[in-house]
Amino acid sequence: MSETNIHNPKQLELKSYIEKGSFPDLIPSESLKWKSYGLAYKCKPENFLKVATLLKEDPIVNLDMLIDVTCVDWLDSKDYRFEVVYQFLSIVHHYRLCIKLEVGEVSPKVPSVRSLWPAANFLEREVFDMYGITFEGHGDLRRILMYDEFIGHPLRKDYPLRGKQPRIELRVPELRNTSSDLKKEQLVGLPSRRKISTTTDSLN
């Protein structure tokens, strides 16, 4: 299963160090098709936080930068639905590493690495927004690219390309200490130029 076409000596160094045994939770996987730098491993989601901490703090590996967190929706073609893919880089040693986690369809959950790499804040929020995968321990997991009232997760394969969304209610303004909080009657002398109503029109 570990078909590797890694030629780069540094990456081979990294590969042999990892496979020496200090990282038993990393399972060798088919490497990415990037000739020299596509070293990839799989890991179980439960063990991921532990492995990530070890990889970051180990002085020989020293993966100090999280480059990317993304997800692939395999729908029915594999026995797991989602695959969360992490790309790491060591600035000091110029090692690259890719770790893939297999996540099931029912309540997909993955531990968050925001405590190790603050870059994960926005990246994990985007995966949550687009795929619905919950990152446990993130602390601020909300939608980032789509609006809050969006229903569904757009990049999943069962979400249509031109999905339609219902109209949303007018939002309460977030400013809580300005005149827009006051009721209409209190704004003496000002005619109401805008009908703020939440009843459905006949046009709906």
Added chain:
Amino acid sequence: MTDVRNNWEARELDDSLRSKTMILNMGPAHPATHGTVRLILELDGERIERCDVDLGYLHRGFEKQCENVDYNQVIPYTDRLNYVSPIINNVGWVLAIENLFDVEVPLRGQYIRVIMSELSRMCDHLTCVGAGAMELGAFTVMLYLMQAREELYDLIEQVTGARLTISYTRVGGLKSDLPHNFREAVQAAFKKIEKHLIDADKLVSRNRIFQDRMADVGIISKDEAIAYGITGPIARASGVNYDVRKAFPYSSYDHFEFQVPLGSKGDNLDRFLVRFNEIYESMSIVNQAFKKLPDGPISIDDPKIIMPPKDEVYDSIEGMISQFEIVFGGIKPPAGDIYFPVEGGNGELGFYVVSDGSGHPYRVRVRPPCFVAMGIMGPLLEGHTIADVVPIFGMINMIGGECDR
């Protein structure tokens, strides 16, 4: 900090007046934040206590759309990602797919890609530096650098036919070769650009207001830059010596000698100067590439990947068959996945592509450098004043198309 968006109550401050903080919305349409980004600021007078960044106003569904089109049809979509340096996006995408096929474009094609990428990178840096100076009031600087950028747009238009939505590369090569006398046109343009750069530098480098507003503002330390995943000119201004062109060379960047400007303090002025100096380095790379430019084909010779020339299509049956297969079925890379980074104008622009062997990509992911850089915007702005938001935002150079895709 839980759910800040729905929890923006103005907090009481501890002073004898029992005043409250003010929530200010620097909304998606704002003249000083170029790009559609919303900043929700909680202010104590002029000072920012908390800041939240609301992205997604320019989200157009690039990644979902790419799953439904051919690999070559994605190229116009990539133009619209970082629209100030579109060729770099094109090159990044095309290199990712070529690596899936495990082919390499001939040397002339690679050198031309380098030349066009560097011209595009110069456009990006000129825009950022010019707009950044304009937002502080130095309008003339912006006009000088926009004039310089016009020279570059003229050059790009000579080669590709368009200024912004270029789609110059194809999987396996390029759309067309460079025009005649392009080298002389580039040298003439570079002379004019250098003059504009010197003029702009003179206006700005000893200007008290500019220096005071940019120096020591928005400091990102080296560790913070690495922790927040920031690469590119922003990280290099903080001292992180990482450039994808040097660390993981692609498209024969290792044939050229160039320096990577590094800052030390990581403040706005360093980011400004790093970008300014990278323009000179790009010019040097282009000059070296022209000196060494070999003759030869610009595209590979594989009929399964690139369409044959038109005379072969009309004269031979193999040409017609391969044209038909590529147009109707799309090119089909072997199944597998790849992550390929290139050095974009703002950092490491990576494409993660999953192919299932059919003519459409299964999953396309753009790793946008601006998106990751916006992650630091919230913590960075805390403690600064509203007046500092403008230069900091300008020097982070968030390009809406790349951030939101």
